[in-house]
Amino acid sequence: MSAGGLKSMLASAVVAGVTEARARIFGHILNPTGQRSAHKILRKKLIGDKVAQWYPYDIRKDDPLVMARQEEERLSKLEMLKRRGKGPPKKGQGRRAVKRNK
Numbered sequence: 001m002s003a004g005g006l007k008s009m010l011a012s013a014v015v016a017g018v019t020e021a022r023a024r025i026f027g028h029i030l031n032p033t034g035q036r037s038a039h040k041i042l043r044k045k046l047i048g049d050k051v052a053q054w055y056p057y058d059i060r061k062d063d064p065l066v067m068a069r070q071e072e073e074r075l076s077k078l079e080m081l082k083r084r085g086k087g088p089p090k091k092g093q094g095r096r097a098v099k100r101n102k
Contacts, residue, residue, distance in 0.1 A: 016032075023030040029039050060066045081087045089095075 019032075020030060022028065029037070031037060060070075078087060
């Protein structure tokens with residue numbers, strides 16, 4: 001009876017040793033408990049550079065003339081809204097401040 005128990009214990013030790021050796025040789029992560037791990041996700045290649053290459057470079061950000069024109073358009077639109085009374089409220093006069101004061 002004890003010989004069978006010894007054989008099974010020896011076999012399980014051999015299997016564990018082979019598993020550890022295989023993980024060390026091939027660079028696998030050993031997870032004998034089977035708990036969840038982020039290793040599978042972290043093992044993947046990063047794709048950020050490929051995604052960034054897909055979109056063309058925006059030249060408008062570097063051209064000061066284009067940026068100045070856009071800022072001028074924004075300011076003129078803001079002035080037009082203010083004349084109609086639709087502009088942003090002064091600091092402390094917004095909806096949140098009115099709600100807090102009630």
